Amino acid sequence: MIAIIGGSGVYDPHMLQNVRDISVDTEFGTIALKSGNHQGKSVYFLARHGSTHSVPPHLVNYRGNIRALQQLKVERIISTSAVGSLRKEMNPGDLVLLDQFIDFTKNRHYTFFDDKVVHTDVTNPYCSQLRAIICQAAKDIDIPLHPGGTYICTEGPRFETPAEINMFSLMGGHVVGMTNVPEVVLARETKICYASIAAVTNYAAGISPTRITHQEVIDIMDKNSEMIKKLIAKIIEMIPQTKTCECGD
Ligand code: HPA
Numbered sequence: 001m002i003a004i005i006g007g008s009g010v011y012d013p014h015m016l017q018n019v020r021d022i023s024v025d026t027e028f029g030t031i032a033l034k035s036g037n038h039q040g041k042s043v044y045f046l047a048r049h050g051s052t053h054s055v056p057p058h059l060v061n062y063r064g065n066i067r068a069l070q071q072l073k074v075e076r077i078i079s080t081s082a083v084g085s086l087r088k089e090m091n092p093g094d095l096v097l098l099d100q101f102i103d104f105t106k107n108r109h110y111t112f113f114d115d116k117v118v119h120t121d122v123t124n125p126y127c128s129q130l131r132a133i134i135c136q137a138a139k140d141i142d143i144p145l146h147p148g149g150t151y152i153c154t155e156g157p158r159f160e161t162p163a164e165i166n167m168f169s170l171m172g173g174h175v176v177g178m179t180n181v182p183e184v185v186l187a188r189e190t191k192i193c194y195a196s197i198a199a200v201t202n203y204a205a206g207i208s209p210t211r212i213t214h215q216e217v218i219d220i221m222d223k224n225s226e227m228i229k230k231l232i233a234k235i236i237e238m239i240p241q242t243k244t245c246e247c248g249d
Pocket residue numbers: 082083084085154159160176177178201202203204205212217
């Protein structure tokens with residue numbers, strides 16, 4: 001079972017057939033998502049910000065979303081998100097396959113384990129098997145993809161100051177966004193394989209010659225969403241039954 005978590009600009013699962021609306025009750029609330037299939041595989045689609053982009057990044061029900069996917073017996077998650085670039089070589093329109101994150105969020109629910117002490121290993125936060133498949137899928141259909149990148153997660157919903165971006169860049173960050181933490185961590189806590197394709201929509205504050213607007217993020221994502229959906233369709237086709245990663249260990 002595979003799930004797609006669609007971020008800004010990826011609100012509907014055009015790559016799926018037989019799409020139906022479903023809802024799942026969890027202890028964190030009722031989660032609305034879609035079910036469908038592609039090439040004989042069952043796939044769920046969850047719009048992270050809601051189908052009309054009404055939920056801001058700091059208020060996304062991250063635990064509810066991941067718990068719903070766990071209850072649906074999802075074993076692999078491919079997520080997408082919009083990001084700002086900290087690097088001149090990562091340009092608006094580029095795709096970056098994340099391999100590390102640095103957490104600058106402040107006020108979220110980070111764990112399913114509030115009733116016992118669990119320290120989850122995130123040495124490799126993103127599934128190595130899914131990452132290899134995504135790189136191969138992008139090659140096969142000629143979609144350029146940066147094979148690695150460190151994601152800085154900020155609390156938002158404001159954009160960053162140039163001083164913050166300068167610090168993030170000195171720390172080794174490649175892209176900045178507001179949603180990957182705690183999503184990636186909660187997936188690991190549930191032992192669901194998780195990979196994330198970040199779509200660069202703008203140069204981050206201070207790198208960009210102009211002020212950043214949410215509209216600019218949406219415009220680039222609208223342009224890119226067909227390419228992302230094509231890539232996701234190919235990834236779904238290529239995911240094998242057998243796992244070779246360590247996400248469930
Ligand atoms: N900063 C944070 N989140 C973002 C950005 C950004 O510049 N662009 C898209 N999401």
